[in-house]
Amino acid sequence: MFGQTYQQDYVEQRRRMVRDQLAARDITDQKVLRAMGSIPREKFIPERWRSEAYADRAVPIGLDQTISQPYMVAIMTQLLALDDNHKVFEIGTGSGYQTAILAKIAKEVFTVERIAELTERAKNVLKELGITNVHFKIDDGTLGWPEFSPYDRIIVTAGAPNIPQALTDQLADGGIMVIPVGPMEHQTLMKVSKRGEQIFKEPILSCRFVKLIGKQGWEDE
Ligand code: SAH
Numbered sequence: 693m694f695g696q697t698y699q700q701d702y703v704e705q706r707r708r709m710v711r712d713q714l715a716a717r718d719i720t721d722q723k724v725l726r727a728m729g730s731i732p733r734e735k736f737i738p739e740r741w742r743s744e745a746y747a748d749r750a751v752p753i754g755l756d757q758t759i760s761q762p763y764m765v766a767i768m769t770q771l772l773a774l775d776d777n778h779k780v781f782e783i784g785t786g787s788g789y790q791t792a793i794l795a796k797i798a799k800e801v802f803t804v805e806r807i808a809e810l811t812e813r814a815k816n817v818l819k820e821l822g823i824t825n826v827h828f829k830i831d832d833g834t835l836g837w838p839e840f841s842p843y844d845r846i847i848v849t850a851g852a853p854n855i856p857q858a859l860t861d862q863l864a865d866g867g868i869m870v871i872p873v874g875p876m877e878h879q880t881l882m883k884v885s886k887r888g889e890q891i892f893k894e895p896i897l898s899c900r901f902v903k904l905i906g907k908q909g910w911e912d913e
Pocket of ligand 1: 757760788790807832905
């Protein structure tokens with residue numbers, strides 16, 4: 693009985709999140725609103741922090757990492773202008789929540805995470821949700837995943853000191869990448885577009901992400 697009460701409560705919290713944190717701001721892409729209205733965010737958060745699942749902020753997921761704020765997931769996904777024929781590359785699987793949102797809208801998602809335990813957890817949740825169009829890898833994502841490149845869309849969910857060259861190289865012609873770039877304490881979410889040989893960079897908003905650690909990211913301490 694309690695279980696059911698909690699379930700219904702999460703359904704209501706999810707409805708409110710979509711209305712008050714997303715639609716009431718500037719999230720207008722119906723695909724994004726629908727995906728975020730359907731994926732149970734609480735399943736991606738360890739029990740200790742689960743009651744915070746629909747809070748308007750990033751929430752810890754253990755191992756010093758966080759699940760991004762719902763609005764941040766939404767705006768990044770909206771900036772990608774996703775289509776159901778897109779192949780997407782994600783760096784920083786983390787909880788797998790952003791992965792699930794991408795997988796709901798796009799054709800295929802390739803996601804890389806450097807912490808094996810997070811990949812294992814994310815795999816299990818996506819399996820439970822019946823999401824099958826995701827390919828996982830445990831590795832340093834700053835070098836991309838050349839084998840399946842080029843990617844129509846690339847999303848980086850950790851803060852980078854610079855835009856890794858490998859990622860720009862693996863972006864398809866006409867592709868879009870979103871990536872937080874800047875010092876460790878605060879970054880600027882950048883939208884990077886590729887047209888032929890040309891790369892366009894547009895700053896979108898200020899943000900704060902955990903560090904992107906890797907060969908073309910920050911050094912591990
Ligand atoms: N999208 C995730 C965000 C997780 S936080 C979510 O909403 O749950 C960022 C993640 O990036 C962390 O799990 C961290 O371990 C991972 N990360 C950091 N540097 C990385 C790298 N070079 N390659 C792959 N993953 C990386």
